[in-house]
Amino acid sequence: MMRSDLTPLQSGLALLAALAALAGLAFSLSTFTTAPLLALVCSLGALSLVRLIWPFSLWLDGALALLGALALVASLPAEGSMPGHHWLALVAAWAFAWLFVERLSATIRLGKLPETGTGLVIPIVFGLALLVAWEVITRGANVPPVLLPPPSAIGARFLAETSILWADFVQTFIKSVLPGYAMGCLAGLGVAILVDRSPFLKAGVMPIGNFMSALPIIGIAPIMVMWFGFDWQSKAAVVVAMTFFPMLVNTVAGLNAASAIERDLMHxxxxxxxxTLMKLRLPAAGPFIFNALKINSTLALIGAIVAEFFGTPIVGMGFRISTGVGRLAIDLVWAEIAVAAVAGSAFYGVIALIERGVTFWHPSVRGGRA
Amino acid sequence: MTRLLPVLTILLAILVIWYGAAVPMNANWQVTLNNRADLVDVPLTTFAQQTWSQDKPVLPAPHQVISEIWNATVALDISSKRSLAYHGWITLSATLLGFAFGTALGVLLAVAIIHNDASDRSLMPWIIASQTIPILAVAPMVVVGLGAVGLTGLVPKSLISMYLSFFPVVVGMVKGLRSPEAIQLDLMRTYDANGWQTFWKLRWPAAMPFLFASMKVGIAISLIGAVVAELSNASGGGLGVRLLTGSYNGQTVQIWAALFIAAGLAAILVALVGSAERWVNARMGARA
Amino acid sequence: MTTVVSAQNLGLTFPTGDGDIVALSDVNLTINKGDFVSFIGPSGCGKTTFLRAIADLEKPTSGTLSVNGMTPEQARQARAYGYVFQAAALYPWRTIEKNIALPLEIMGHSPAEQSERIARTMELVNLSGFEKKYPWQLSGGMQQRASIARALAFDADLLLMDEPFGALDEIVRDHLNSELLKLWERTQKTICFVTHSIPEAVYLSTRIVVMSPRPGRVTDIIESTLPRDRPLDIRETPEFLAIAARVREGLRAGHSYDGGAV
Incomplete structure (x- = not known):
């Protein structure tokens, strides 16, 4: 059958892509003038059947997927649902993208392409494919914007409301998350070092700390709002409570991470x-402390946003999300979530970078891909 | 006993601090109340007792919270809208449903990831990146969005729980299924074992400790997801709703009681997963 | 001759769930300045425990033990010895020179003196040029040399070594053995050396202490008749083989391998 060196999965994807394109072409002949670009892409996709005779490069599959995505987005109708055969084109484009990724990862595994750089292409392709599918499906199938707005609408709203989004970011991230995170982590670290000096305290605090780490501490938000008022202080207090226990538990575990020989040496x-603390046990605890810092970076943002559901001044990411949901301004809510996602990933990324610099000696950092 | 004593000591200390803190925190309001009632020169012990029995205290005393929990669970008809057992059950069922689906989805995805290079390379970076995103913040929106298309009740909440509990399971299972060492895989190859056999006889058992560790994280976060999801729909019931109405009406005792029930549920669920973990690990010959 | 280590009727018992384990029983031994003493015996004979007792890492339960005329604890506080463990135990977050600087920092040496001592000891163990490397960038043999340099850096007169080359392959071990001998000659230190290799013990030592287990005790002390200057091929001389035979005899006399007949 296939003369090329494709695996069964890849051959199946190639066939699916070509046949879907062929069917899409057949249906689009009648409506050629409304979406000429789509018909063109469909015919190119159908032409890919020549790989049965002349196998071609994986990059051509990538180009077909990209062209298909562009044509699909360009031929989306302004109103109403998408014509049926466009869905065939979506299937074809998705199959080409998948095939491209399959073939690319196989090539990388065989060592024919370098891991760095090309390895990054795959998740990017996946992310883009997801975004295009999201756009095409929400607009093509007329999904109610309340359920899921298309990414283009979210993007437009994002650009239109930058000043509101910025004010919310400052209120939630700069004023609530950062101070709360710093206080909670420092307090956890300090208490861990104090507790570590007494085996009795350690035996008492550790089970309670572990227990507390698993609890829905976020629920104290309404209490904190009552105690500290509507402004950022109450949100910071929630963040402190949420970040304290993971840091306590991880640091105490980390302080015990030094081996018996290393301790005998100090003895x-x-x-x-x-x-012993400064030269051995604290450095050895580094990976554990950073683990807590990373866990806490996500917890802190969640804590601050959810705490805002319980009452805020009229600014803040959580406030915007809860009022936006109430007024069905879902695209603004999604723009806010995009900000939260970027802020959360950047926060995590910065801590991960610092970790690489500080605990460069640890096997998990030295070893690369696990 | 030697392991219990330090824990009990700390708990006792917390209790003492709690009672102690309740006095100054509730003092302002109590002074106002006493002035209104023309009570003067109240002795300190009486005053302390007054602060521990207010109706809407800033910080309720532990016994107030416990009696509220008692009144709202055992002493109340289970079908009552004020019963915490009723609300707890709503939250628990959403949690368990979401957790079950989340774990199943996580395991399936992990299996796909370790067997297919392309899905590993395209999915894993996004799965890891999505953990840094405050997903919980989306919860109320998903609930409202699904409500707009007619999906209400248990399903939207358990979707949030599923989404949250699925991440730790994928990450843990990928790690676990990849944990067999090269020599162990080579051994299977010398037996000419097929992929199915290698999976069930080596990879799956090796992944068990990882699965349970992830499930402990998953069930805890699943409960949090259900509680937060409830915040957006006050009519649906659940512990989250009790927190929300309590905060609107200043019913602090009610908030604390709901909080303690949630904490108790989390503790029981984590303990259950933990004992299942010990049972499975013991059966697989792991030491303690 | 000055006495460095002196043990009289020394006993050490570990309490465990299944009853007490007698790690050391009635050990009498004197180690003089400049000696190279090897402790040899099967596992469980108490050789490492004895070394750890000298280092104040274990507390004897009976008898007396003195180091430089002091109790082991006083000796430790006076930084009387350097200890080399089975594993190099270099801190992975410090470079080699910073690892060697570790005891110097703790003992409060000035930065200038630290760098002077680091340079000297690294020269002594032939590691010059690797100052800025991290431990995990070095081979096992080089790591163990760095850990010896760390033990030498603060110039204690006594060096305690607990199977320092046990984890290395034989080729590297031979090489490090001859380097250790040269180092001992140059520095005139007193060395206590735990091993389970007969050729290693005979090649290195001026005295060989043969020990046996259950209870851990000294069964024989052999004075070496080999000259101080020992090339590696001394191991083929009849004199060397005779001492090795006596050590083997001592180990057998301790019934240490009879357990296999059960």
């Missing part, structure tokens, strides 16, 4: 407990 030097 033979007659090192003071302060010297």
């Amino acid at each position: 033979t030097y007659a090192a003071s407990s302060w010297q």
Whole structure:
């Protein structure tokens, strides 16, 4: 059958893509003038059947997927649902993208293409494919915007409302998350170091700390709003409570991470407990502390946003989300979520970068891909 | 006993601090009340007792919370809208449904990821990145959005729970299914074992500890998801709704009681997964 | 001759769930300045425990033990010895020179003195040029040399080594053995060396302490008749083989391998 070196899965995808394109072409002949670009792409896709005779490069599959995506978005109707055969084109474009990714990852695995750079292409292709499918499906099938607005509408809203989004970001992230995060993490670290000096306290605090880490601490938000008022102070307090326990538990575990030999070594030097802490146990706890810092970066943002559901001044990401949902301004809510996603990932990314610099010696950092 | 004593000591300390803190935190309001009632020179012990028995205290005393929990669960008809057992059950069912589907989805996705290079490369970066995103913030919107198309009740809430519990399971299972070492895989190859056999005889058992560790995280976060999802729909009931109405009406005792029930549920669920973990690990010959 | 380590009727018992384990029983031993003493025996004979007792890492339960005329604890606080563990135990977040600087920092040496001592000890163990490397960038043999340099850096007269080359392959081990001998000659230190290799013990030592388990005790002390200057091929001389045979005899006399007949 196939003369090429495709795996069964890849051959199946190639066939699916070509046949879907062929069918799409057949149906679009009658409506050629309304979407000429789509018909063109469909005919190119159908032409890909020549790979049965002349196998071609995986990059051509990628180009077909890209062209298909562009044509689909360009031929979306301004109103109403998409014609039926466009869905065939969507299937074809998706199959080409999948085939491209399959073939690219196989090539990387065989070592014919470098891991760095090309390895990054695959998740980007996946993300773009998801975005295009989202746009085409929401607009093509007339999904109610309340359920899921198309990304283009979210993007437009984002650009139109930058000043509101910025004010919300400052209120929630700069004023609530950062101070709360810093206070919660520092307090957890400090208490862990104090508790560590007494085995009795450690035995008492550790089970409670572990227990507290699993609890829905976020529920204290209404209480904090009552105690500290509507402004950022109450949100910061929630963040402190949420970040404290993960840091406590991880640091105490980390302080015990140094091996017996390493501790005996400090003992033979007659090192003071302060010297042992600073020169051995705290550095050895580094990976654990960073683990808590990373967990907490996500928790802090969630805590601040959810706490705003319980009452805020008229600014803040959580406020905007809850009022936006109430007024069915869902695209603004999604724009706010996009900001939260970018802020959350950037926050996490910065901490992960610092971790790489500080705990460069740890096998998990040295080893690369696990 | 030696392990319990330190924990009990700390708990006792917390209780003492709690009672102690309730006095100054509720003092302002109590002074106002006493002035209105023309009570003067109230002795300190009486005053302390007054602060521990207010109707809407800033910080309710522990016994007030416990008696509220008692009144709202055991002493109340279970079908009553004020019963915390009723609301707890709503939250629990959403949590369990979402958790079950989330775990199943997570395991399936992990299996796909370890067997297909392309899905590993395209999905994993996004799965990891999505963990850094405050997904919980989306919860009320998903509930309202689904409500607009007619999906209400348990399903939207458990979708949130599913979404939240699915992440730790995927990440843990991918790690677990990849945990067998090269020599163990080579051994299977010397037996000419097929992929199915390698999976069930090596990868799956090796992944069990990872699965349960992820499930402990998953069930806890699943409950949080259900509670937060309830915040957006006050008519649906659930512990989240009790938190919300309590905060609107200043019913602090009610908030604390709902909070304690949620904490108790989380503790029981995590403990159940934990004991299942110990049982499975023991059967697989792991040490303690 | 000055006495460095002196043990009289030394006993050490570990309490466990299944009853007490007698790790050391009635050990009498004197180690003089400049000695190279090896402790050899099967596992469980208490050789490592004895070394750890000298280092104040374990507390004897009976008898007396003195190091430089002091109790082990006083000796440790006076930084009387350097200890080399089975594993290099270099801190992965410090470069080699920073690892060697670790005891110097703790003992409060000035930065200038630290760098002078680091340079000297790294020269001594032939590691010059690797100052800025991290431990995990070095081979196992080089890591263990760095850990010896770390033990030498603060110039204690006594060096305690617990199977320092046990995890290395034989080729590297031979090489490090001859380097250790040269180092011992140059620095005139007293060395206590735990091993389970007969050739290693005979090649290195001026005295060989043969121990046996259940209870851990000394069964024989052999004075080496080999000259101080020992090339590697001394191991083929009849004199060397005779000492090795006596060590083997001592180990057998301790019934240490009879357990296999059960």
